[in-house]
Amino acid sequence: xxxxxxxxxxxxxxxxxxxxxxxxxxxxxxxxxxxxxxxxxxxxxxxxxxxxxxxxxxxxxxxxxxxxxxxxxxxxxxxxxxxxxxxxxxxxxxxxxxxxxxxxxxxxxxxxxxxxxxxxxxxxxxxxxxxxxxxxx
Amino acid sequence: xxxxxxxxxxxxxxxxxxxxxxxxxxxxxxxxxxxxxxxxxxxxxxxxxxxxxxxxxxxxxxxxxxxxxxxxxxxxxxxxxxxxxxxxxxxxxxxxxxxxxxxxxxxxxxxxxxxxxxxxxxxxxxxxxxxxxxxxx
Numbered sequence: 001x002x003x004x005x006x007x008x009x010x011x012x013x014x015x016x017x018x019x020x021x022x023x024x025x026x027x028x029x030x031x032x033x034x035x036x037x038x039x040x041x042x043x044x045x046x047x048x049x050x051x052x053x054x055x056x057x058x059x060x061x062x063x064x065x066x067x068x069x070x071x072x073x074x075x076x077x078x079x080x081x082x083x084x085x086x087x088x089x090x091x092x093x094x095x096x097x098x099x100x101x102x103x104x105x106x107x108x109x110x111x112x113x114x115x116x117x118x119x120x121x122x123x124x125x126x127x128x129x130x131x132x133x134x135x136x137x
Numbered sequence: 138x139x140x141x142x143x144x145x146x147x148x149x150x151x152x153x154x155x156x157x158x159x160x161x162x163x164x165x166x167x168x169x170x171x172x173x174x175x176x177x178x179x180x181x182x183x184x185x186x187x188x189x190x191x192x193x194x195x196x197x198x199x200x201x202x203x204x205x206x207x208x209x210x211x212x213x214x215x216x217x218x219x220x221x222x223x224x225x226x227x228x229x230x231x232x233x234x235x236x237x238x239x240x241x242x243x244x245x246x247x248x249x250x251x252x253x254x255x256x257x258x259x260x261x262x263x264x265x266x267x268x269x270x271x272x273x274x
Contacts (some may be wrong), residue, residue, distance in 0.1 A: 002229050013194055020147040045214070046203065046204075046207070046214075046215055047196070047199070047203060047215070047217060048200045048201075048203055048207075050217075052197065055193075055196045055197065055200060056192075056193045056196065058196065059184070059192045059193065059195065059196040060186070060189065063184050063192060064185075066181075066184060066185055067185040070183070070185075077182070077183075077221055077222055078183055078185075078218075079218070079220045079221075079222070080183070080184060080218065080219045080220075081217065081218035081219070081220065082216070083214075083215045083216045083217075083244065084216075084220070084244075085214055085216070085234060085241065085242035089189050097222060098272070101175045103220065105222035105223050106246065106247040107220065107244040107246045107247060109243065109244045110243040110244060112260070114219065116235070124139070136151065
């Protein structure tokens, strides 16, 4: 089977690009700068479904995304998580958090309703992210 | 500076043992089988504060803990996360989730109040975990 993006992940995000292992998506929720990394492999739901080599790629890509996001946004803290209780396809959240943001200091998942980006703001942020992630994408 | 465990992490957990990189703790909340892995390095708060070699260890240890926890408990899903909005010391949650558990399908953080283990139940689970994690501890 070949890789296909879960339709719910596709509907909730803007595409940023591809790392060596993961597709990089921007969550369409302007409350938090929030990336989702999806390993481009079929039929994965747990991190232990990846090979050891792929896991090293995953953590390096999540770390690079987190460091770039922190430096781009001046965030207080990066939250990195693979949950998958709602969408089974293995995916890793990398979220920039700020003191006083809508969910601070709680988790972003399940907190309130997403506030979609205006089209122009999304396009601008995707362009900024591509520049910030240069060398990884 | 040498490694010291954050007092809040120490207060909320039972010690399971040490992996090559991380101290392994059992969260004292009987609602979820829940491990916390703390890299035994001083002054870390983000995953990108670790070296690449340490990050590979971290993901291998978190993966081993998750696979062991899933196999020991029959969980539906493992949730793996490094948040750190409340406790700055870098630590990684590995939580066994079940359909219908107290927070399902939402995140465990910030959901209700912890239900501490009875002493005997905690001791039994720690012993089971040490057996399940054999080869890693």
